[in-house]
Amino acid sequence: MNHTIVELTGIKVYRNRQLTLNIEQLSVAAGELVAVAGPNGAGKSTLLQVINMLLPYQQGVLKLFGRDISQTGREDARCNSSMMFQETLLVNGTVYDNVALPLNFRNYTQTEIEEQVAAALKNFHCQHLAERQAKQLSGGEVQRVGLARALVYQPKLLLLDEPFAALDTATRTAILGDLKQVAVANRITVLLVSHNFNDVLSFADRVVVLADGRMIQDDCPEVVLRRPVNLEVANLVDMDNILPCQVETDGREAIVRLAGGVAFRQNKPVPVGAAACCLPGDAVYILNRSSALRRQPLVTINGTIAGITPGIGAYKVRVESSSLSLTMRAPREQATGLISGSQVEVAFNPDEVQLIC
Structure with a gap:
């Protein structure tokens, strides 16, 4: 005790x-x-x-x-x-x-x-x-x-x-x-x-x-x-992605809308006045045609690699679309094969998103 x-x-x-x-x-x-x-x-x-x-x-x-x-x-x-x-x-x-x-x-x-x-x-x-x-x-x-x-x-x-x-x-x-x-x-x-x-x-x-x-x-x-x-x-914790959003309640679910028409549903309770969503960089993935991740309920975004910052264990990769900028943390073996300016499809699971005020 x-x-x-x-x-x-x-x-x-x-x-x-x-x-x-x-x-x-x-x-x-x-x-x-x-x-x-x-x-x-x-x-x-x-x-x-x-x-x-x-x-x-x-x-x-x-x-x-x-x-x-x-x-x-x-x-x-x-x-x-x-x-x-x-x-x-x-x-x-x-x-x-x-x-x-x-x-x-x-x-x-x-x-x-x-x-x-x-x-x-x-x-x-x-x-x-x-x-x-x-x-x-x-x-x-x-x-x-x-x-x-x-x-x-x-x-x-x-x-x-x-x-x-x-x-x-x-x-x-x-x-x-x-x-x-x-x-x-x-x-x-x-x-x-x-x-x-x-x-x-x-x-x-x-x-x-x-x-x-x-x-x-x-x-x-x-x-x-x-x-x-x-x-x-x-x-304070230096969250990788803090994205402005609009939240609409629909019964037990919430519909979260990001810039550029990106939207997804969340089943978790929504804080009153939520106006942004947090997304850790290691919850953002680069997809390819054979990726097993495609079987999950993902939100996908097409963008361009705008910057790559080396790190120990994981690299920070900034991906920009016409309306969104996302930071992902990619394993070194994956990040070293990426090239700034190349087109990629990235995705995240809505369950990884934390809505905040």
Whole structure:
């Protein structure tokens, strides 16, 4: 049974009389790896600061480890929580000294300090840096040491406010991989704020999307990526195709009309005011005469290849018709045989379309 580590109910935060955070209900269970995403000013950092008891809230209830922190358990919550900010501040001294700091504050014995510092440094592959001066570290080394310091006293909750944003992709991916391994092995609950959705996909098993201080979507990364609830989330995840449309209801079905007379039916519920449809690039296919895909209920469009962008694993191919422009993600072996300016027939399954407002 998963115990609830974080629970917010009716939390409201005001700044200069403006409502900046309004969380009706959010629960995070022990061991969950949760990404908090959203545009600038969405309230992501505010949420983490409230959970870390650094920022007061004016309404609502915050429970950490099952206790209302306004009544009791605040000190226990602090002892079981850790947070890293956008800038990891290491103090003068060696890496060992920095990682040992939280243990010294908590009056651990010297033997305990030596054992736990060594284990924390090993977890993040920086044991060779133990005697290095903290001010001499590279950016990636600073973040690894920062994680070792944040987890050296074995907290149950780790809050990360984009501490890896300034790192290159390879370093960031490697550090997140090590963190995920440590968190899963020790059943640490992690809330990670990130603007990079690739980080979200590789690290989190759940995504909470904020906008204007409110939660607008809460689901697994795959659903948020392919089924965004509105235009704001679609732009956040860099949806390949966001196509203006008109939607007509016909009993239980909806008829979706795109530019150029392209139309198809959808059996799924239609959001009120839907005016665009999202279509992932890997749901658009190039057809040939023998394609087995023709047996499916497809929407087909004839167009011209207007651009090909190489990528790892998949290429982005832009196909333009007289009225529509579609981006598809084609496997490398297929894309390398394509030529800009050539005519193609592309298709997609209506079931892959997500209607949004």
